[in-house]
Amino acid sequence: MAEKVTIATVARHAHVSRQTVSNVINAPHIVREETRQRVQEAISVLGYRANQAARQMRTGRSQLIAVRIEPTRDGINGSVLDRFLHGLTEAAETAGYRTLLYTAADDQQEIATYDDLLSAYDLDAFVLTGTDHGDPRTAWLAERGVAFVTFGRPWDDPTAHPWVDVDGAAGTARATAHLLTRGHRRIGFLGWPAGSGVGDDRRAGWRETLRAAGIDPTDLDRATEDGVAEGERLMRDLLVAAEPPTAVVCASDSLALGAMQAVRGAEPAVAVIGFDDTPVAAAIGLTSVSQPLAEAAASCVDLLTAVLDGDQQTPAPVLLQPSLALRHTA
Amino acid sequence: MAEKVTIATVARHAHVSRQTVSNVINAPHIVREETRQRVQEAISVLGYRANQAARQMRTGRSQLIAVRIEPTRDGINGSVLDRFLHGLTEAAETAGYRTLLYTAADDQQEIATYDDLLSAYDLDAFVLTGTDHGDPRTAWLAERGVAFVTFGRPWDDPTAHPWVDVDGAAGTARATAHLLTRGHRRIGFLGWPAGSGVGDDRRAGWRETLRAAGIDPTDLDRATEDGVAEGERLMRDLLVAAEPPTAVVCASDSLALGAMQAVRGAEPAVAVIGFDDTPVAAAIGLTSVSQPLAEAAASCVDLLTAVLDGDQQTPAPVLLQPSLALRHTA
DNA sequence: TATCCAAATTGGATCGTTCAAGATGGCGAG
């Protein structure tokens, strides 16, 4: 293995001092152009790369961002976070950061991990996914002045910290509007029990769109835990109503898949629209609301760099618009 | 924010020297029991955590493992690597390592990233997924004495480096055997063009099992690129043969999904078995060969720790057995 | 030509840890 190339090696090679090399890297403007080029050449000739550990010891910054990876959850919806993770890694890389993964069983353990990562690895920032009402994690981080962004709104106070989110209500609204233009009037909704920010948001988009069209959403709304079997059960329940729906909007592809199974072979066909545009939806031709996950991830990195570069303490949140991936179930 | 707790803080608090604290952490056996306990107590009282950057500067080890995350590939099969990643992160964590992500467009760029990660972050090891014949990446790493494990066999030389893999041939063999016990005799195979290690392996399991049962596999074999549409096309092609198959084993769930679409409504039903047990398979009730991904990830970490702790240069490879997730397509 | 100022460069200290070598004290053998 070739011997280690340090900043001193570069300095010798370019006939300058260590500090000048450091300046070329961190503050090029204070170095004379001619010197700068000579050093740059030495750097590339020798293949020099600053040792992060040494830099970090002086500066306290590691160029590392941490993201939690959840234990393989629901097989269908789990892919959403994975796609977000892909986008995040790419965006972070172009911004000069690397992505570190960690796991945690619950909020308390996650906070312990923050502590560990911060003191052991000097992490620069955290990206949290899926915050809920009164999240202890964001409070802990904010209290200690740690930089972080959440993918998902803080439902209590939208100005509490930087966040990126996708407008779920707009998504279900778009889905509902699409069904309305196709002539559907009785459009049901399968969602989650009230109380979760995300679930309530998605339900609201459907409800308000129906109301705006002069349709009473009451009796067309069903809620339960997420899952295919649950979706099927809810849909059957909707179908036996006095005036069964001719279409249904769902809060997830899991629920939508269940709904599809419940209406299989029905005449006339019942339209179904899911949420998240998962691979399952694409595979079986399920129309679904699609979140711009790569864009969301890039926005997270943008906000983080804004915070880390000290430009702003709390950059403006980003709310992205979903689109409708049209397939043949609606 | 509380002031930083360093090894010196602990030393003062326990009335010993820095080095003794270091010894308590790294070589407890050379410290007197009484002293050890006193130091340990100081550590937990102060909440001390060794600073990785500083440690790394002396030891050259970072307790960091790197894994590549691919740009969101095929929506259906992509989840396999994601599930592996989940398992890997968990296993690495319990072994005292953290997982770092990186992306790369091609092999050459990936090698450049190795170089970067090694010199900038002093990475301890790499986990590679999906190696192919004559992989330049493994050669590069081996040449420099970098520790790494591949998830996937080195098809050229099984002793080239440590690896973990799932026995794909055993998987398709098991699927084929299952179909045979269900009375099927003409069992087709949809796979990838010859040349890819994984694809050839999966095909071999099916072929040899048929041969062992006295059935000639010729004419029952089809190959193409992966994808749902391709699977459907291949299956239609198989069906118009002189003696069409009554069942088919596929090299992926994508192909299997295509096959299912091709035989939809056929009487008698044509049995279909996929490979990878993806969420899509679970969602639509497709019987599929299931890889023990969490176990594979854990094995990777085991091999890595064996290499990193210097126990062995090339620990014995691990070949895991897949199982058959029975659902209602076979 | 001497003086001064700003820009560019230099050397030394420092971050927190581990390594290498040295100091201390107790104990048994000679």
Place this chain on the structure above:
DNA sequence: CTCGCCATCTTGAACGATCCAATTTGGATA
């Protein structure tokens, strides 16, 4: 009683970068 040995603990130096203060250089000015 003294020596050497072992177990235990302490001291000084080093890893590779950046920060700080001091110094040199080049060019403009008097």
